[in-house]
Amino acid sequence: MARIMEKMRISTHRQLFCSVYKSAFRSYISSCRAVLLPRFGGPEVLQLDPKVPVPDLKPNEVLVRARAVSINPLDTRMRSGYGRSIFEPLLPIILGRDVSGEVAAVGASVRSLSVGQEVFGALHPTAIRGTYTDYAILSQEEVTVKPSSLSHVEASVIPFAALTAWRALRSTARISEGQRILVVGGGGAVGFAAIQLAVAVGCRVATTCGSESVERMLNAGAEQAVDYVAEDVELAIRGRFDAVLDTIGAPETERYGINFLKRGGHYMTLQGEAASLADRYGLAIGLPLATAVQLKKQIQYRSSHGIEYSWTYMRADFEGLIEIRKLCEAGRLKIPVDKTFPITQVKDAHEAKDRKIIPGKVVLELS
Template identity: 55%
Template sequence: MPTWKLFRAVRSTARANPSSSPARRCLRSISTTCRAVVLTRFGGPEVLELRHGVGVPDLRPREVLVRARAVSVNPLDLRMRSGYGRSIFEPLLPLIIGRDVSGEVVAVGASVQSLAVGQEVFGALHPTAVRGTYAEYAVLSEDELVKKPASLTHADIELAIKGHFDAVLDTIGKPETERIGINLLKRGGYYMTLQGEAGSLADRYGLAFGLPTATAILLKKQIQYRYSHGIEYSWTFMRADSEGLEEISRLLEAGKLTIPVEKTFPLANAREAHEAKEKKLVPGKVVLEVD
């Protein structure tokens, strides 16, 4: 994504919402504040701070307010807490991190048509979203959410995989996971990682030099793997869309996708959850449950 578009997306997300939202006026019973885990500076798990009285934004026309029940502790969250994307996000501190959520719709914007108050949903934010999901209330756009299958609880771990595959999505981005992922693919397959080096190189060298360097590294790897393994290689941002989420929902309901839970923590114990992931005390996915 070009630098100017990335900054435009961040600035757009960061803008305050109008206080005269129809959804807010119609749902006065919803608290205007909530508990949230806030990142005030970059560093270890100790920088995560549980705050009370954090403002709940009013909704834009296509936005949905979700009462969170569970959010994942993802590798991206740990990297952002440690300073990944510092060149973009540091001016916007303090931040609420977190990118996915499962919960209940408590308010909808004036233009929302596919979701209604009271429905249970799950979804994920765009990577440039400033207000994340480590909070009692999360704000997502309509196309970032789908209805949750009734057969599942709100809490979600990665599926164990074996064999040879047409595509691999690497959410961790370590050299070891890249090696494993590349070797799982058939010739003609696709490897994608959500942990590309654009953000870290921009942090290290600045946007002017970091992004071109990242582009050169990506091009080199694309050529390398195309000739050595016959596969396509790419970095990508995680982006939720309703079509993809609906497909996940169908697979879950059909029993073709199993998501065993490894470990859950209350929202107030976000530091302990990050420590557990960082020290590899919990090998699987970690979830924050919101009471």
């Protein structure tokens, strides 16, 4: 009985400590630096604000002290106005999807993480409070323990790209060992992640990429890497595939991607038209129109080719994030970082991406 009472006393003290700590933290961290997007435009519109409010955590949320955040193509497109039908009424917003850092506080119902742990994760594409900030907020399903083998910079480029590829290959196509997979555009982060995920499952992978990426694709396990500039893709790639992930989404890549598929295969493109149609015609017309366009293509290709057609995008998948972490720990999934910038130079970083001065991944570091 005495032992039970002692355990209860210790538990009560711990709960009290956590409560006091969270209260003290919240009263201390009421604001922080963040990069705001007050209007759409070029890199010059980005504003580093030193005192942006940090909202109170919901029960299922985690406050992450960001150490590194990556710049994704979605960030630069959103800055330029992509998704304005959704985001314009909500301006200013904070860009950024990926983050790697330490847990600073957790919501009342979070049990999987504790203060001080190093974590990484990614927000949904429609999040309006992104990760370009000292303190990012993610749901507990969007973040997990960081691979110990990776630095914060290395970890920050993985979650959004890898989860996008995971959604397509594992959730939609449900790839399995022995299947053949074609990744159109393997040189980008999503494509490169897709190659590694497919190889890890035991699939045979072919990909298209630029000449500078061919060796890296082969080293990652692709059986064939075709330079789409120097070679005729349709002549160079032989046979049929069980799934095609098209990260380019041009009319030409859609055409040959569809034709490369076996009957019963899956064609998945990252370039779905929902946001662009909503931007053009407004949400009320654009979203139903996008649904109609996708449905039309699904029926068309199912009838003409016997394949499944879908637009794919990233979404939170905790089980997927855990598997991605395990692959990183095993050295089977890594995305190279070309350059880092301090968060204070976010405009320069975006300009470098806009001008294609840096073709690969760029990371913003926070100290």
